[in-house]
Amino acid sequence: MSLVFAGVCSHGPGITGRADMADPDDKATFYAAMDGMREQLEAAKPDAIIVIAAEHFANFFMNNMPAYCMGMGAEYTGPIEDPQWLGIERVTVPGNPDLSRRIIETVMNDVDVAYAEEWKFDHGISVPLNFLTPRYDLDVIPVNINCQGPPLTPLHRAYAFGQALRKACDAVPERIAIVGTGGISHWPATPDSGKINREWDESFLKDWAANDKEALLRFTDEETLRDGGQGGFEIRTFIAISGATEGLKANVDYYRPIPIFAVGCTVGTVDLNQ
Amino acid sequence: MSLYFTQKLLYELNRDPSLQAAFLEDKEAVLSQYQLDDEELEALRKPDIGMLYILGVNGQILMHYAAMCGYAWPEYIQAMRDALEVHGNVRAGIYATTDGKGAI
């Protein structure tokens, strides 16, 4: 059946964990945008959701770090964070090993993806799911792109990975939703937490909305670190969504720098019926 | 300098409640499983969150350990700022500040 929904959103732990420290209007408008994303997702009636995340050392470490990994488990647990600290209860989330396996097999024609039958979610997936599937009743296929432990996969490979995922989704009968989640510029978990390069973000989002492949792939990691911080490496997740929706324009439904959430909070969706 | 093992210990602690329990029960027994130098051992024992930041522990690993050690978010940020004042910028990894102080 292929893709029935595609979008991107932020996942900073402060979004839920420090919600009461945020300006009320910042919180209310961003939460409303996430609710709007959920409504669009639900209207698309997906059978499963692929979440392309940038994890933060919940499963993978520098002893064996995959550039790309996909979940093939029957269920997943998370968040690993203290539930009170993150503001999200620890839950078990359903997976779909059969669907995962069929998608992974097709992706492997183009990208040598790793797979994992065990996977613990951290805020990178738990925060988006908290808004998008709050009853945890939709099968999830987690995907990780290493954005934390350099050397990192090049941006053009993240785009190619998205293209491979699209081919794989086209090859299964299920209705698939795909969500990329990452920062744009941010300096999370550092003394610079709360710094956001609005100009850089807006320029990136303009290219993302236009699905301008050449523009999206132009950054070196040195440039990203300088202008977008450590968290900027997570643009790979947005770029993978562009690859999965090649040729299609997208909408930036919400963007606002919210320092206490440590990121320019973003919701974007792709119109798949162009 | 064994930043790799410092981070590995914290990575395993962050994701494994049973190791957390073992660590709270007998810190030394857990620490002895990792190849750590004196500076790292001291920073982990205290805990000196600011020093772990200066040593180059990735913030995505360190913020969990700080929370586990009871640091509220503003205290965690302050511990890193204070350590920058005392020790200068981060020695390794990608989590150094832009200006050696913290921008905000």
Ligand SMILES: [Fe+2]
């Ligand atoms: Fe992240």
